[in-house]
Amino acid sequence: MQVAFELPTPISTDVHRILVANIDAIVGGIGDKRLVHVMNMFHAAVAPEIRTPRDATRYTNALSITWPAVEGEVDLGDFIAIEAMRLFQPSIYRAIRDNQSLVCEATRDHFKKDEGAARLDSILLPKIENRKHYRDALVRLFPRLDAIWGSTVHGGSGRYDKDRRLASSRHFQTYFRMSIDPDAISRSELAEVLKHVSNEERIAALLRTAVTQVRRDGTTRAMAWLDALISHGNEIPIDAAEPFLRGAFAAAGEVNVDADQAKGWSFGNNLLRIRWLLNSVLMERTSLEERSRILLAAVRDAPLVWLGNLTASAWEQRHPADQDKRPKAEDDCLLTDADTDALRDIFLERITTAAAEGSLINMPDLMRPLYLWGHFLADDTPLRDWMADRIEEDASLVVLANEFTSHSWGQSSDDLVSVRSDRAAVSGLDGLMDPERFRANLVALQARLEEGSDAADAVGRFLKAWEYRDEHGDW
Template sequence: MGNFDDIPITSPDSDRFGFDPFASAISDCIHSIENPLGSVVAIYGPWGSGKSSVINLVRHYLAKDAPDLDVINFPAWMYRTEDALAVGFFKELYAGLSPVLSDQTKAAGALRKLGANLAGASSLAGMAVGLFAGSVGEKATTATLDALGGFIEQGEAAEDLQATLADALREAGKKFLVVIDDLDRLSPEEALVIFRLVKSVGRLPNVMYLLAYDREATEQAVARRFPSEGAHYLEKIIQAGFELPQPDQSHLNVMMGEVLNGLAADLPEIDPVEFGNLFHSIVAPELKTPRDVFRLANTISITITPIKSDVFFPDFVSLETLRVFRPAVYRAIRQNKSAILNAGQNDRYDQRETRSAQYTSMLLRSESEEDHEHLRDALMRLFPQLQNVFANMSYSGTREWARQRRVCSAEHFDTYFRFSVSPKTIPKAELDYLIDDTRTVKEIQDRVREAVSITQAEGRTKASYILDELTAHGLNISLDQGEKLLSALFGMADELFLEQDEGRGFASFGNNRLRLHWLLRSILLDRTTLHERTEILTRSIVGATLQWHLDISNDAWQDYHPSNPDSEPSSEAETLTTHVAAERLQARSLELLRAAAASDTILSAKTPARLLYDWDRLQPYGAGEVMDYITRALGDDTKLCQLASAFLGKSYSHGMGGFGGAPGDLVQRENDRAQVDGIDRLLDVDEFRRRLNEALGSDGLDEQQKSTISRFLVAWERRDAGED
């Protein structure tokens, strides 16, 4: 099974499906025929059911128990036209019988002429050349031209030729078995040629035939060709027929299980119950013959290679099973991603029956109705959301699906159908690199900085997907490596606050600031004491950027002093630090803000407005530090432009369309917005406006700076007019 080769077995030791006793019985049957007269034995079985293996086992037993029996093999599948089949049949028959006929020239000639006679005049020359141009095992050395001359002789009837041949075979006293396998590979018309040839050669003494074919398909072909005779046509040819025993399902399951165990050997341990449920509901029902096992094994062994670590192995095996055996269902899943993944969001029980019918039609339209029940069960195991449709259960989703890289998670669905990692996530190898305990802070930062410059799905950076993936696996990251990760990301946080990763409008998907908060909580909460996470957070925030230090210190403070008076302080299990540590963080934030103002870097930061409001919030009441700083800044045209840019934000609108079915916007519209609520706490509003208008005529600003000021003033006026 190492190479998953679909090669028939040749000895009883290799039998995995219980064919050996069956083959032994057929061997006994053939061996027991004392005076065969063109006797025909048939083995019936569908394509891929193991007929060739049984024939090999029959030959094994005949070689042991009937050494006086010569086996003549006719590989019918090698001859792909009716003329070629006729030539090949007599070619192999002549090669097999010639040893006992070589001393009887008349009988040997009778066989050659009988072949030419039965092949028909239209193929006479080809027949002659084909018979004597050489064949496997042929010992005759008659020249081609001499043979052709013999064929052309007239006046010898087929009955006379056959009688001459029969006398010679009877006197020889040796038995022959002509084995014709792989009739399944022939077209119906080609298979019928074989039956006609066997029937035409007729009752040759000491000659037997062993045929293997799909009985149902062959009888249908005969019925089309000979409608008046139908199955009776074959009954006149076959003396004994044996139905190939159906392999025990457990044998097929065990063989497939061995293949899957080998492929999964280097993967993390998989819950055997979870895998078993998927295997027995999706994989096992499709394994009906040994060839089914080989076919699926070969497929999975190839397709799993590029994404082996990036999928949930049981899900991948299940989907590949559907792709091989139920391609229409596979396509329906691929084409209806949104409907499937969002199936759990509708909890209207009064619509359950209607939705079940809709989803059944959408996913199982191609399948017979008798298969619908077990296929619905299979799909609910792959996509638990569908339990909301097909069962009386609401199941919208869990983060565990993303951690396991299940196909039912939106982040990883595409990986299973692209055979490459979905653009909505990152390869597991990259995740493993970041959470490897041997990684340094610098190595982590270098890898994330590289990801900042790479754009993936929805226009987001790869860095944003790294944050998502780390958050999903937060519980699996060691606390030591978690602290290292937090220190690395906190130290470059400003580089991660990117506009393209901001969610907005109907396409909102959060932002990297929120993702950092989610990551922080996924690593620390639920598995540390308040003291432990206080220590970790205090150490990891030492090198944090200014804005991120403010975010964390404010978050820690809000745990004890919610800004919403109606909210209660957080419980200890949800609190980031002790109250004392939160106070220290607030004090440290104020120090950092004062230092940024003193170095004139506060207005050039990414979010200067937020820094100014935080500074105002943290300074002692009545100190007026921010007002004093901005008053001085208003006298500098460059700083004035920086202030205008700081308070110039964006809003997004989406036209919904008019009455009567008028179409709305398909994309969002971006608008300038003056973010000036509470600005009077920071500066003299009238003086700020006066200086902005004055600066528009200044020679000290370039056109881009003036454009920023103009846009801010227009947006402010629009806001004052209630048009924002």
């Protein structure tokens, strides 16, 4: 005779303990260094979904397949958490996957007052009853969200990049492809480059090649490489800093492309990323004298676009344009006072030569060097004479129309995408030229240009933005 009886339900703590042991075996050992973070993520996102041995088996089987594909390229704690959501909370998983810019970049400023939390709930947790629990789990994955759901603002996004966290825009997609993102910089690629940071030709060639490699989102791998190097700048030996930075500076003009200009909620371009890179390599790791010596040597032969950029930054630190702003503390400056003056002199010599040789008009991001040139001149006659000649040349007028057209990206509370708007950056134009003569020449040129051509488009957009500014002010 057979007697039926019920097996007792396993104690959840036993199931969780066995699951942790299985995870440890799959990943080849969690290790002491990441144990706290991994266990925090386990208890926040994995354990609440594992109620039975069957749940644990399902999770273990899935992880044994997905983890080997991304091992070394993602954060273990974040990966076990997002895997639990993929298996047991697919609606949250899909919401995260489909809203990268929201979870990685949003702040309270992107929402109307007091509407941020409700908006996040409606996007990320629309079908979830126990929202508080999942809010807590998502905040662990995406600390920025704590400023919207709570009141705590988290910094340290550079750490997310370095640790390849899910909250890093640079590594986000790897978690969802179940393979290494071909557009991301892999650990092995980065390790190889870090072996040769003192080879300036190799660093310059790396960036020049990368800017020709367009990623699926339209940006280039130069942006990806700069982002990766910024995250690991403190691993570059100080005795290799000068050749490394000289190589990066040498490529600055070529990598400064519109494709890598940040849009929407982000900001930045490749010149700014090179500035962040030198900060990562030198700041807080060198004395002012050591840093100044390295930078002055590294920038001396750099392209004029980067020389002007660095000169402006170094000068502003010691001589703020805003009279109410104090100079930076001595130890926080890029260069010593004497080397800042020397850098100014190098810049003046280089820009004067470029103007005489005819290459200056073709310099990218021309506005800032022009204003800097005028700022440094005791008598601005050379600058005004040069500009007066340029605004009489059709080709130069098109270049200047492009250079004096800036862009902003805006998004209403009801929209999910940002829209670009043109702005006429003509404030202070009379310090460079006769604005009315410039405008009259552009209007005359517009009538002569072939309709639909790139030149006609550039001139037309600038004139339209200038007209809008006249009517509505400088917004």
